[in-house]
Structure formats: structure tokens, C-alpha cells
Amino acid sequence: MKEVYSKIRLVILGTVAATTATTYGFTLLASFKPFTSPTYYVDIEGSAINGTPFNALVEEAMENLNQALPPLMQLSAKREYADPCMTGDGKNTLALTETFCGEPWNEFGASGVAHLSYTGQIIANTIDVEADISLSRMSDESFRGAAGHELSHALGLDHSIFASSILKSPESRVARLPIDDPTPDDLCGIKFLHGDPTNCEIYLAGSARTDGKPTTAMFFGGGSSEEGHTYQENFHIKYVSPLLLDLRETWPSLFPELAPNVLDVMATIVVEQGDFDKKGKLYVIAELGGELLALNSDEQWQPIAPDLSNLVAAQSKTLHIANEVYVIEKLDLQRSGLADMDVNFFLGYTVDDEPTNLTFSPTPIKVSIRNESPSLE
Ligand SMILES: [Zn+2]
Numbered sequence: 001m002k003e004v005y006s007k008i009r010l011v012i013l014g015t016v017a018a019t020t021a022t023t024y025g026f027t028l029l030a031s032f033k034p035f036t037s038p039t040y041y042v043d044i045e046g047s048a049i050n051g052t053p054f055n056a057l058v059e060e061a062m063e064n065l066n067q068a069l070p071p072l073m074q075l076s077a078k079r080e081y082a083d084p085c086m087t088g089d090g091k092n093t094l095a096l097t098e099t100f101c102g103e104p105w106n107e108f109g110a111s112g113v114a115h116l117s118y119t120g121q122i123i124a125n126t127i128d129v130e131a132d133i134s135l136s137r138m139s140d141e142s143f144r145g146a147a148g149h150e151l152s153h154a155l156g157l158d159h160s161i162f163a164s165s166i167l168k169s170p171e172s173r174v175a176r177l178p179i180d181d182p183t184p185d186d187l188c189g190i191k192f193l194h195g196d197p198t199n200c201e202i203y204l205a206g207s208a209r210t211d212g213k214p215t216t217a218m219f220f221g222g223g224s225s226e227e228g229h230t231y232q233e234n235f236h237i238k239y240v241s242p243l244l245l246d247l248r249e250t251w252p253s254l255f256p257e258l259a260p261n262v263l264d265v266m267a268t269i270v271v272e273q274g275d276f277d278k279k280g281k282l283y284v285i286a287e288l289g290g291e292l293l294a295l296n297s298d299e300q301w302q303p304i305a306p307d308l309s310n311l312v313a314a315q316s317k318t319l320h321i322a323n324e325v326y327v328i329e330k331l332d333l334q335r336s337g338l339a340d341m342d343v344n345f346f347l348g349y350t351v352d353d354e355p356t357n358l359t360f361s362p363t364p365i366k367v368s369i370r371n372e373s374p375s376l377e
Contacts, residue, residue, distance in 0.1 A: 221267030
């Protein structure tokens with residue numbers, strides 16, 4: 001399938017830009033995959049506040065993303081300056097600039113921008129892109145993160161709802177840890193577009209439809225205790241008395257051993273190509289102790305019948321190619337009162353045209369919660 005672009009289209013993506021009305025999954029900018037030359041012109045004078053030269057931080061950001069990129073797409077910096085405001089010169093650029101192409105950064109309301117200019121034709125879902133990235137001094141404190149954020153846009157990813165994603169919009173960042181590096185979820189998004197998504201840490205193997213037809217849908221997800229920096233299956237709760245919890249809240253530094261034991265479970269549902277842009281619903285089903293519960297749109301878990309006859313949806317939306325879902329967001333294991341338990345979370349979606357035909361992941365996200373009795377020594 002070919003689509004001819006008669007004009008150059010300019011897409012501007014700010015890290016704090018007002019253009020980000022909606023955020024989605026490890027999310028994709030468009031239904032096609034941008035192909036950017038892996039070489040960027042980068043020659044930035046000076047060092048960040050922590051003393052590391054800006055050029056070295058850009059290279060670190062590239063190395064981070066290269067983990068997910070195939071050999072021919074390994075990002076690299078050519079130590080030569082090129083003007084990021086020169087669109088259409090065929091050069092990818094990354095520069096630290098005093099203004100955004102003449103517009104003061106504070107008026108522009110962003111600390112960084114990736115302009116992606118698409119040229120030529122979409123062939124086999126791929127289109128050539130020139131990426132010109134401008135970063136302001138506002139991004140100094142987290143320069144590697146800012147560079148990684150814009151480079152990830154250039155690879156075709158959109159903003160994420162997940163707190164620690166390098167693609168989280170900075171204006172809504174609430175993560176406890178600095179966001180300088182991509183999460184496994186971010187790297188999965190890059191692999192989904194440019195590599196092998198089944199070779200991805202949080203890929204949930206297989207996909208199926210209730211009508212038995214084959215599907216190309218894919219499911220990703222896992223549990224994390226640090227907002228997605230790493231994923232794991234087992235979560236341990238150390239027994240803590242309510243009094244100690246209160247003391248810990250008053251003087252957290254005195255009780256470091258009671259560090260918050262927070263559970264996040266995050267998932268991305270990739271729909272099949274033909275279902276993109278259709279109205280549909282996303283489902284999350286928890287299986288625990290032989291019972292089934294479905295996450296409803298009020299973020300409550302509702303019991304459902306084993307034949308799914310009263311299944312409720314977590315979200316109703318126009319389906320994007322990749323759709324992010326917070327299955328569990330910041331559950332405080334210590335305060336939740338949960339004891340030893342094993343939960344399987346299954347993901348699925350339907351399109352509104354065929355509401356009874358569920359496309360789902362036969363492989364669940366497995367979460368085990370274990371109590372650790374206090375040890376008396
Ligand atoms: Zn952005």
C-alpha cells in the first residue's frame with residue numbers, strides 16, 4: 001500500500017508542548033513507522049550541572065535506545081554542528097539552543113522539541129523522516145532524559161501515561177525516581193516498531209479470539225514496584241504494625257527499612273491493523289482464588305461470571321494501535337491488608353462492531369504477593 005505525500009509535513013513535538021491533548025500507551029505517533037537515519041549531527045559545547053559533557057549525555061541517551069534497535073538502526077552522533085532549524089537538509093540534528101528557532105523557550109512553553117519532517121512515500125508502512133531536535137537549558141538537570149525523550153519521538157513513540165516512562169509528558173511527571181532512562185515498556189515500544197516485539201521483557205506470549213480466527217494483536221504488561229523501571233512477578237510485604245507505619249510517615253528518614261512497597265501493574269494492548277481507529281473497549285480480568293473480577297471504568301474490581309456474560313470494560317475508546325492501561329496504580333501493599341495471594345491478570349479488547357468477539361491474551365500477567373513475617377533476632 002502506497003500513499004504519496006505531496007508536501008512535506010511538519011510535526012512538532014514538545015516535551016511540554018500544548019499539542020499533547022491525549023496520551024496513550026507505549027504509544028505510537030502514527031500508523032506508520034518512521035525511518036530515520038541513525039546518524040545525528042551533535043556538537044554541543046559545555047557540560048551539564050553534574051559535570052558530564054552534554055555530548056557524552058547525548059551518547060548515553062542513544063546507547064540506552066540502541067538496546068532496542070537492530071544493528072542497522074544503531075543511533076550515533078557525528079561530532080559536527082548542523083542547524084536544527086534547517087528542515088529538509090537531510091541531516092538529523094540534536095542541539096542545545098537559546099531559542100526554539102527564534103521563539104523564546106519560555107514563550108514556547110517547552111523545554112525541548114523534536115521536529116519530524118516526513119518526506120516521500122509511505123512504503124510498506126514506513127516513511128522517511130528527518131529529525132531535528134532542539135533542547136533548551138531548562139532541560140539541563142535531566143539532559144540525558146530530555147535527549148532520550150525527543151529521540152524516542154523521532155523513533156515513532158508518543159507520550160505515555162506510565163509514570164516513569166521516558167515519554168511521560170514532563171508537566172504530568174509525578175514519578176518518585178528520576179526519568180533519565182527508558183523503561184522496559186519504552187524499549188518494547190521501540191522493538192514493536194523497529195525490531196522483534198516478541199523478544200521483549202514484558203511481552204505476553206500469544207493472542208487469541210473467541211471466534212477462533214487468528215489475530216495479530218499483541219499484549220504486553222507486568223508488575224513493578226518502582227513504576228516500571230524494572231518488572232517482577234513476586235512482591236514481598238514485610239509485616240509492619242500500624243504504629244510503625246505512622247512513625248514512618250512522620251519521620252521517613254528514620255525508617256528506611258520500611259521503604260514504600262508499592263505495586264503498579266501496567267499493560268499495553270496492541271490491536272490488529274484492521275481494528276485501528278475503530279470504536280472499541282479494553283478489558284482487564286483478574287483471576288484470584290478461582291474467582292474472576294473485571295476492572296470497570298471507575299477503576300473498581302467487579303465480580304464476573306465464569307462465562308464472561310456480565311463482563312465490563314475498563315475503557316471505551318477509539319482504539320489506537322497501542323493502548324496503555326494501568327491495571328493497578330500505586331497500590332500500597334503494606335496498607336492494603338493483602339496477605340499471601342497469587343493473581344493472574346488477563347487483557348483483552350473488542351471492537352464495537354463485533355461486541356461479543358473478544359481478542360485476548362491467553363498468557364496472563366502474574367503477580368504473587370507474599371508476606372514476610374518479622375524475623376526475631
Ligand atoms: Zn514529548
